[in-house]
Structure formats: structure tokens, C-alpha cells
Amino acid sequence: MYPRKFEHVSVRTVEEALDALETYDDAELLAGGQSLVPLQKTRFASPDYLIDITDIEELRYVEEDENEVRIGALAKHTDIQQANPIQDHVRLFSECIGEIADWPVRNQGTFGGTLAEADPSGDYLPVMKVLNPTIELTGPEGNREVPFEEFYFGMFTVDMDDEEILTGARLPKLQSLVPDAVAVGSAYEKHAERSGDYALVGVAIVVGVDTDGLVTEARVSVGAVGPLVRVTDAESVVKGTTLDEDALNAAATAVEKTVQPDEEGSEGEYKEAMAGEFAKRALSSAYDRATEEL
Amino acid sequence: MTDDTPTTTVSVTINGEEYVRETEDRRLLVHFLREEVGLTGTHQGCVVGKCGACTVLHNGVPKKSCMLYAAAVDEDEITTVEGLAKRAEMNGVAMKTREGTTFHPLQMGFKQNHGLQCGFCTPGFLMTATALLRENPDPTREEIKSAISGNICRCTGYTSIVDSIEWAAARLREDEPAVADGGIDSTPCEGCNCEIADDVEGNDE
Ligand SMILES: Cc1cc2nc3c(=O)[nH]c(=O)nc-3n(C[C@H](O)[C@H](O)[C@H](O)COP(=O)(O)OP(=O)(O)OC[C@H]3O[C@@H](n4cnc5c(N)ncnc54)[C@H](O)[C@@H]3O)c2cc1C
Ligand code: FES
Ligand code: FES
Numbered sequence: 001m002y003p004r005k006f007e008h009v010s011v012r013t014v015e016e017a018l019d020a021l022e023t024y025d026d027a028e029l030l031a032g033g034q035s036l037v038p039l040q041k042t043r044f045a046s047p048d049y050l051i052d053i054t055d056i057e058e059l060r061y062v063e064e065d066e067n068e069v070r071i072g073a074l075a076k077h078t079d080i081q082q083a084n085p086i087q088d089h090v091r092l093f094s095e096c097i098g099e100i101a102d103w104p105v106r107n108q109g110t111f112g113g114t115l116a117e118a119d120p121s122g123d124y125l126p127v128m129k130v131l132n133p134t135i136e137l138t139g140p141e142g143n144r145e146v147p148f149e150e151f152y153f154g155m156f157t158v159d160m161d162d163e164e165i166l167t168g169a170r171l172p173k174l175q176s177l178v179p180d181a182v183a184v185g186s187a188y189e190k191h192a193e194r195s196g197d198y199a200l201v202g203v204a205i206v207v208g209v210d211t212d213g214l215v216t217e218a219r220v221s222v223g224a225v226g227p228l229v230r231v232t233d234a235e236s237v238v239k240g241t242t243l244d245e246d247a248l249n250a251a252a253t254a255v256e257k258t259v260q261p262d263e264e265g266s267e268g269e270y271k272e273a274m275a276g277e278f279a280k281r282a283l284s285s286a287y288d289r290a291t292e293e294l
Numbered sequence: 295m296t297d298d299t300p301t302t303t304v305s306v307t308i309n310g311e312e313y314v315r316e317t318e319d320r321r322l323l324v325h326f327l328r329e330e331v332g333l334t335g336t337h338q339g340c341v342v343g344k345c346g347a348c349t350v351l352h353n354g355v356p357k358k359s360c361m362l363y364a365a366a367v368d369e370d371e372i373t374t375v376e377g378l379a380k381r382a383e384m385n386g387v388a389m390k391t392r393e394g395t396t397f398h399p400l401q402m403g404f405k406q407n408h409g410l411q412c413g414f415c416t417p418g419f420l421m422t423a424t425a426l427l428r429e430n431p432d433p434t435r436e437e438i439k440s441a442i443s444g445n446i447c448r449c450t451g452y453t454s455i456v457d458s459i460e461w462a463a464a465r466l467r468e469d470e471p472a473v474a475d476g477g478i479d480s481t482p483c484e485g486c487n488c489e490i491a492d493d494v495e496g497n498d499e
Contacts, residue, residue, distance in 0.1 A: 103422065
């Protein structure tokens, strides 16, 4: 369990990091290391140089704008989970982070590292799918912004050049996703074998309601079951309902039909069924949270 | 070390003392602590971030030392289980066993409440619990369980660990002055009429 030899290069600013990426061939950025260190130990990653960006303080922030919350790439999971703008305006993300690994890992793992890694069983992806934040990158050619929808190609693959650094992202406040609603609720539900394990199913939900408690708009996304998906059929069947039993069942059926688990046979069927079940649970709690605010 | 092995001179404050060591860039913090500094209280279990035996405080925050490179904590502060008693002394909350060993209330809690059997996992639990009680002096049992969910114990079944942490939390909230040598604490223990609360040998019956 020892990584192959590498040289540790410490940088303190984004500029230094960009210079280092240009100078050193076969280099990887080290942010929290909670994905990279295990990959190095198992020799799935054996870079010659590690450019340690952990101490770039300018990229460690969680700040609120009018319609957005801005998160720096080096904000730790715990920083984000506890930040008021996230708890107040992007609740499901705080809830999602509470499901990642355990406290010590969340104290070290970073926002940017998690987005860059794009682990298909990671908890961020379904949340990012419903939020579609703007991802901020910088590279030798300057700064660049991409919506998450274009940034994320598929598992472990994102639109990012070898010499680029992810500097942060801007997450929309939930209310701005459902402009016609008078109240909004959100939820993240994870199904895993044990607490702290990677997800078997992860479901992210945003629900907007009108004054009568009818759903004006919903966003439903499922991760860890085959490709990351938005389940638009589930979104349309719950629209205009009070999310009664029938609406929840119809949504669950839509989810089960849409997801395409990688596993065959009973394992795949199990994941499909759990995706439906956890979508129901998440829809219910998001809806309850929305109507509580009426 | 051969010439082509990249090394870094790491200067790190561990339990209040500064250590400077030249170490391989790929050296994990857990191995640095155990093999280069000689502090073997921090245990190595899984080395993949799952068991928590290697938990230390990094600038006051609990982290798994098998998931950090030593070179990455240069100029930082680390607290290991060896530093707990000293820390308790500094904060005026230290306790003494009858044998005269100085303990942090959490260590005493584990001793009193059978929070350990083989003890392999204990340093990790103690470090996580130390950070928890600083952040939240009055945690519920659920909050304790959530905080220690990254620490695995194969022996105790956890109930006694949660009891131990609750016990220490209660002691720390009472804000008792440092307990005098001999383990005499002014609070009578529950369940027996003796006056010695913190000496398990004295009380056990
Ligand atoms: C025991 C354990 C359990 C875990 N369980 C979960 C879980 O349940 N759910 C979950 O979602 N995650 C889980 N994780 C992963 C954890 O969330 C990681 O923190 C995260 O995936 C990676 O973040 P990091 O900062 O540690 O990245 P690193 O490991 O430092 O980096 C990951 C990759 O991203 C690159 N990178 C890092 N930062 C940047 C940047 N700013 N710009 C460009 N590239 C960058 C690196 O070069 C590397 O290739 C777990 C990890 C562990 C150790
Ligand atoms: S040895 Fe570090 S978590 Fe197990
Ligand atoms: S006491 Fe033996 S592993 Fe916890």
C-alpha cells in the first residue's frame, strides 16, 4: 500500500499552480487527496509529480450572491455543509454532503477535487445534475466557464484540460430554479450498504409548490445507477399534484423505467427498485419541506 | 534512501513540540508519526481511510493520517493520542488514575465505561471524540454515533464507546478543576457509596 515515488510540489496561489502544471510533465493536482491517495496506493495513478494545491487559501470560500452561492474549489466538504448560504438556499447539497464518507474524510475532501474526479458513485453528481451550476476553470489560456451539463461527460470524465484548474462553481439558489413557485423544498436520499459507503443509489430532488400546495415544477435526478440521469417523466407526472400516493408511485415507476443499471439480473433489478423507492422518499421529504414553508 | 528518491524537510508541531525530519515525499503521515517520530500511539489499520484507527487532529480537525502525505502537513500542527493528557492538563481538566497516570477525561471515560477491549481502535476514537466535544460539548447519542461513524471497532459493539464519550462530556461540562493525584474526584460515583469516582480499580465491584 505504498504509492510509487513522486515529487511533492507545494504551491500557494492559482498562478503558481498553473506554472507548475506547465513546468512538470506527468503531474497531478493534489487537493484533499481523498480520492487520489487511494488511487496512488493501488497504483491506478502514479504521477511523477504531485502539485499540492491544498494551501491555496484564495480558493477556500463559500459566499452568497443575490441568486447564487459561490463555492471555491478548495472549500472542504465540511465547510460547505455548515455554510449558512448552503443550508438556507441549497439545502439538498448540505444534506448530500452529510452522506459522504465520514467526518474526518469530509474534513479533508474538497469541492473541486470531487467535481474533477466525477466518481459515478459519488454523492455530488445527482445534486449537480438538478442544479446545473456554472463551473469555473482557469488555464494557460485564461478563465473559462461551463455549465455542469456540458462539463460532465460521463463517469470519471469531465471537460477539463490537463493544464487547467477548476477554481470554483456558482450554484443557483433553489428558488431561482422554480421561479413560479411560492415555496421550494429539496432533498437528497442515499442508499448504501453501510453508512459512509459509496452510493448504490443517490437521488436529488427539488420541488416547487403554489399556495394550494400543488407542485408547479419538480427536478428529479438519479445517480450511481448506470449513467447519471434527469428523470423528466417523473418530473412531469408529479406536476400539478399534491404528491399523493398515486403521484409518488407514478414517479417511482418513471424512475425505474429510466435508470439503466450497469449490473445485470437480480442486482440490476434491485438497483432499479431502490432507485424508485428512494426517489419516492426524497420526493416526499422535499414536498413536505416545501409545504412547511407555505 | 537512494538519490533519486524525492524527499522533503518537514517541520511539524506535534503535541506542542516541533519536529523536523527529512522524509520521502510519498511517506504517509501515519508512517511518519510511527516510524520517523516514534509516536506509535497512532495506529495503522486498513490504510485505505476506512477504519479510523489512524485518526489525528490536523490543525485541530480530525483527519485520517493514512490519507495524508507527511510532506503536505509541513508547518502544520498535529495532535496525537500521546498529546491528549497534556492538553487536558493545560486546560485544567486532567484526571489521575490511582496508579498516577494522567488522563484526559475521555481516556478516563473509556477506562471507566469499558470503552475498549483490545484497544487497537481506541486512539482513533479518542481523537475523533476530542474534536467532537470541543465542537459540541453536549452531544446527543445520535450525534456521537454520527461523529464516530468513520471509526471501526471490532470488539466492543460501540455501546460502551458511546457511553464513554457521554461520560467524558458530562465531566467536561461540570467544569471540574483538575483532579488531584490519587484519583479523588469530588463527585461521588453512581451505584456505590465510595467517594472515588475516577479510579476504576478502586470502584470496580
Ligand atoms: C473512505 C472514503 C469514503 C468515501 N466515501 C465517499 C462517498 O460516500 N461519497 C462521495 O461522494 N465521495 C466519497 N469519498 C470521496 C471523497 O468525497 C473525496 O474527497 C473526493 O472524491 C475527492 O476530493 P479530494 O479533494 O480529496 O480530491 P483529490 O483526491 O485531491 O483529487 C481527485 C482528482 O481531482 C483532481 N483535482 C483535485 N482538485 C482539482 C482542481 N481544483 N482542479 C482540477 N483538478 C483537480 C486531482 O488531480 C485528482 O485527479 C470517499 C473517500 C474516502 C477516502
Ligand atoms: S488506517 Fe487510516 S483509516 Fe484505517
Ligand atoms: S477495542 Fe478492539 S477494535 Fe476496538
